Amino acid sequence: MRGKKLALLQKSLSHRLISWFSAHQRPLPWRQTTDPYLIWVSEIMLQQTQVATVVPYFSRFILHYPSVHRLAAAPLEEVLSLWAGLGYYSRATRLHRCAKFICTYRNGRFPSTRTELMALPGIGRYTAGAIASIAFGQSVPVLDGNVIRVLTRLLAIPDDIAAPVTHTLLWAIADQLVPSAHAGTYNQAIMELGATVCLPRHPHCGRCPVQGLCLAHRRSLQNALPVKTAAPRPRKSHCLTVVIEAAGKFLLLKRPPGGLWSSLWEFPTFHTITEPTTANRAAHIIRSALGLYVNSIRPISPLRHQLTHRTFEYQIWHARMDMPPPGLSLPDCDRGQYQDFAWVHAVAERPCGAITRKIRERLC
Ligand code: SF4
Structure with missing residues (x-):
């Protein structure tokens, strides 16, 4: 039943999101490129970090290391210096280690499928999906906090998003919703919607391109979703x-x-x-x-x-x-x-x- 509903939703959703994105996307330095290296660096930097913080770091990083070869050849100490202030430094170490791996074992070339990308050190399902879809046009989804929020609201999913079983369900839904063509643009669009319109608190439903498809909006549940159990105290x-x-x-x-x-x-x-x-x-x-x-x-x-x-x-x-x-x-x-x-x-x-x-x- 859910499969049928999702198939009906898919076309309309991707069409609306892609046209909205082409008119409303923020001009960010990692957009308008299909270079897997640039997409990879931006995705790693964006993990746990605000876009506005990432922009100057990304530009400086790419200036220093315009290619995966240049990154692999740099001393780790220098890479960490450029990362200073961005936080979560293990990301820089993983980035550097993976760059070395790609240059040593793949002659500096990124693989194009999600499965092969996930075989690289430090690249998980989300990052592999982003690179495979945006750089190589593969029809695979991404699922980050923004996408989770949009999907749970669109489909009025009341399950606890902190539960692993909900995560599995959301990946399955994301898999069915990603279009076969323009998957990279669709993925960027749904993330952009979550980041700029379908906000955690007070989503801007009045200017949302998928309002007509959204069950949470229809049922006035947008402020109650997604459901997330409180994280343990630090x-x-x-x-x-x-x-x-x-x-x-x-x-x-x-x-x-x-x-x-x-x-x-x-x-x-x-x-x-x-x-x-x-x-x-x-x-x-x-x-x-x-x-x-x-x-x-x-x-x-x-x-x-x-x-x-x-x-x-x-x-x-x-x-x-x-x-x-x-x-x-x-x-x-x-x-x-x-x-x-x-x-x-x-x-x-x-x-x-x-x-x-x-x-x-x-x-x-
Ligand atoms: S209508 Fe509102 S709740 Fe639904 S996807 Fe759009 S912004 Fe989010």
């Missing part, structure tokens, strides 16, 4: 960060690969120190963990850093010493041992996460 972590300054230089340590902030540089941070710390205790930690003797130490106002599933509470100390010593012992961070150290005039000299830059700003 886990709280406390840690101690010490900023050590010597002769105008700051000590940065390099994190090990993998996990949060993989291979990024940061001020020495101790995740095992969770209780409030005195100046004496902080100086003692610097001495015992790093082998450094500081002349003075003062507290900096604490910082909170919010990630999707975790909240980090940082207590911060700013210590000074006369000269940077030539060596030091590398302490453990929250996932193994720090890999390297550097004394830098500006934190921007190394790829750092947002929290390191925020702490640096607090010192002024």
